[in-house]
Amino acid sequence: MPELPEVEVVRRSLKKIILNKEIVNVELLHKNILNDNYEEFKKALIGYQFEDVLRFGKYLVFVLNNDYVLISHLRMEGKYRVVGNKPYSKHEHLIYTFKNGETLRYDDTRKFGRIDLRLKSNYLKTKPLNQLGAEPNDLDIDVFYNKLQKTKRPIKVSLLDQTIIAGLGNIYVDEVLFLSKILPTRISNEVTYDEAKAIKRNAIMTLEKATKLGGTTIHTFSATDIDGLFQNELLVHTKKGHPCIVCGNLIIKTKVSGRGTYICEHCQK
Numbered sequence: 238m239p240e241l242p243e244v245e246v247v248r249r250s251l252k253k254i255i256l257n258k259e260i261v262n263v264e265l266l267h268k269n270i271l272n273d274n275y276e277e278f279k280k281a282l283i284g285y286q287f288e289d290v291l292r293f294g295k296y297l298v299f300v301l302n303n304d305y306v307l308i309s310h311l312r313m314e315g316k317y318r319v320v321g322n323k324p325y326s327k328h329e330h331l332i333y334t335f336k337n338g339e340t341l342r343y344d345d346t347r348k349f350g351r352i353d354l355r356l357k358s359n360y361l362k363t364k365p366l367n368q369l370g371a372e373p374n375d376l377d378i379d380v381f382y383n384k385l386q387k388t389k390r391p392i393k394v395s396l397l398d399q400t401i402i403a404g405l406g407n408i409y410v411d412e413v414l415f416l417s418k419i420l421p422t423r424i425s426n427e428v429t430y431d432e433a434k435a436i437k438r439n440a441i442m443t444l445e446k447a448t449k450l451g452g453t454t455i456h457t458f459s460a461t462d463i464d465g466l467f468q469n470e471l472l473v474h475t476k477k478g479h480p481c482i483v484c485g486n487l488i489i490k491t492k493v494s495g496r497g498t499y500i501c502e503h504c505q506k
Contacts, residue, residue, distance in 0.1 A: 241404030242447035258335040267330035294403030308353040315350035373440035382433040385425040393421035411474040420505040473499040
């Protein structure tokens with residue numbers, strides 16, 4: 238599943254190739270991808286251009302040169318590709334055609350991704366973006382710690398909650414908790430203030446490194462067909478049966494609230 242680094246790589250890649258190109262057609266090939274009326278959606282796009290691509294947590298925001306933005310969540314396997322005049326694949330569900338003949342295609346094998354049309358004037362004050370917590374770089378440690386103190390969920394579940402901290406998914410939560418020496422099954426309100434600071438510090442470090450390396454390519458993720466390299470830097474995630482780089486004990490795989498989770502039982506407490 239694309240997490241903050243992967244979505245940031247997509248954003249940077251798209252900004253280089255789709256801005257300031259007039260949209261002359263929009264084709265919707267799977268209606269559930271779009272949360273809005275298709276005819277109104279087309280009317281908001283055709284004849285206009287994307288003037289910027291922003292990111293909030295795991296959401297992409299396509300800014301049009303009119304009164305609208307598009308909010309896109311890639312979910313499990315969503316991808317964007319820019320291609321020329323080629324036949325559509327069976328997993329390409331939304332096609333934007335530019336005046337120069339290029340197409341921006343939203344590809345999603347599982348069809349879980351969603352796209353919303355919002356007014357530029359208030360999109361940050363409406364769902365889904367108004368529900369996001371701060372990203373690690375912007376996280377107020379006192380606010381974060383107080384949120385953890387109010388829940389008895391496992392700490393991994395809290396870190397996956399985008400209203401508490403935005404941008405972390407299953408892969409990076411495993412990595413951050415390993416670096417912070419915290420078991421993912423620990424109850425959130427048992428995490429100390431110093432441990433909360435360690436989570437913030439390690440989240441910033443991990444996400445920055447992953448973004449620099451182009452994200453993590455596991456299974457089918459790609460950013461406009463650019464593969465990331467951070468999977469080569471993973472310390473625990475996917476490392477079941479490998480020796481821990483710190484203590485040498487074997488990494489185990491378990492489940493926390495149904496999510497595959499990798500830990501070192503010796504280093505994480």
